[in-house]
Amino acid sequence: MNDFHQLKGGDLFALTVFLSAATHRSFRAAAVELDVTPSAISHSIKKLEERIGVRLFNRTTRSVSLTDAGQRLATKLRPAIASVAEAMQEVEGFQGAPRGTVRINASDVAIRMILRPILAQFLRDHPQVHLDIVTDGRLGDIVAEGFDAGIRLAEAVPQDMIAVRLTETARFAAVASPTYFAARGWPQAPQDLYRHNCIRFRFESGAIYRWEFERHGVVETINVNGLLTLTDQILMVEAAIDGVGIAFVPDFLVSAPLREGSLERVLDDWCPAFPGVCLYYPGHRHVSAGLRALIDAIHKFEFER
The missing domain is CATH 1.10.10.10 (Winged helix-like DNA-binding domain superfamily/Winged helix DNA-binding domain)
Known part of the structure; x- marks a missing residue:
């Protein structure tokens, strides 16, 4: 039958x-x-x-x-449906130029650090590719939610995924305005942060990020206190510049304010490098020409910079 x-x-x-x-x-x-x-x-x-x-x-x-x-x-x-999409992508791969939609799931920080610098040039170079980028801090299941790839810190990439290293290392920075430090003093060790007004970060899950430090093998995890809690790290930087308190954010977000003197860095020797950012995708899935072109563009930018 x-x-x-x-x-x-x-x-x-x-x-x-x-x-x-x-x-x-x-x-x-x-x-x-x-x-x-x-x-x-x-x-x-x-x-x-x-x-x-x-x-x-x-x-x-x-x-x-x-x-x-x-x-x-x-x-x-x-x-x-994933198999049908994969079959279509494989056929599209026979065409000369990458085309079609590439769906990326990434945190706001990853988008700003990895994708924003290359977006305009990439879209000029590949006018038949449509990038659908979703900002998501939940570390969701990219397969179940229909994404081609995700971008996360290396330590957060699921073990069953193929990971492509985009940056070798990353660091956090504890920063505040000169006027704040002049009024409240400069912390010399992570424990000193308990006496400061710290700008806290809340994940989309609702959990509050606990600041993590390490020096000479000694690890300190600080559940900081403060009058302001945010879910946007750019707003955290701006609040720190305005003198609200100390922010703890990826250091690339504060490179310009540090150069300009609107922020000062503390506890630098307590902020070690850790494994950087990866793009990842399911190992069983065909990598479309569009996604491959995006990975190449990211690597080219990192190499030239």
């Missing part, structure tokens, strides 16, 4: 729509990703449910959630 379920016209698009809505748990977010209207998403899913005779989403006025059947379909679809 032939158990092959034949796809009819529009089914593949409808399944793509369903998977996007299932991933985002939002028809509106799926509409943004697929560049269609929310009503088109709703209509496509309704037609799919009628076609197969099963409700896939529970809908309320505020949210949508998967039914058990929807969850099972999404689980089965993800590798299948």
Whole structure:
């Protein structure tokens, strides 16, 4: 008996729509990703449910959630749709110029440090490539969420991924304005930070970052106190320049203020280098020509700089 379920016209698009809505748990977010209207998403899913005779989403006025059947379909679809996308990418690889969409998931810091310097030139060099870059501090699952690659600190890259080193090392810097230090004094050791107003960083998970220092094998982890907590490291730098307190951020974010004298650095010998930033992608997935061109552009920029 032939158990092959034949796809009819529009089914593949409808399944793509369903998977996007299932991933985002939002028809509106799926509409943004697929560049269609929310009503088109709703209509496509309704037609799919009628076609197969099963409700896939529970809908309320505020949210949508998967039914058990929807969850099972999404689980089965993800590798299948990924295989179709991979097959298309392999065929596209026979063309002379990279083309198509490259979806990247990265933290705000990684985007500013790695991607921003090369974006304009890369898009001029590869006009048929569309970069879809999502700022995300959650360290999400790039496979489940439909990304081609992610960019993270080397220590945060999942072990089952192929990692491409983009920077050899990275460092953090503890900085504040000269007026702040003149009024409050300069910390000489990490423990002195408990007597200072520190600008804290909150991850998207809600956790507060604990400042990590190391010197001569001695490790100090400080759960700092302060009057200001932010989720944006650029705002942390600006608050430090304004004299709010001490910020602890990647040092490349403060290179210009340090040169200009609007910030001063402390505890420098307590801020060692650690493994740098990597771009990573699933080992089983074909690397598209567009993603390969982006990796080459990043490496070329790092080499020339």
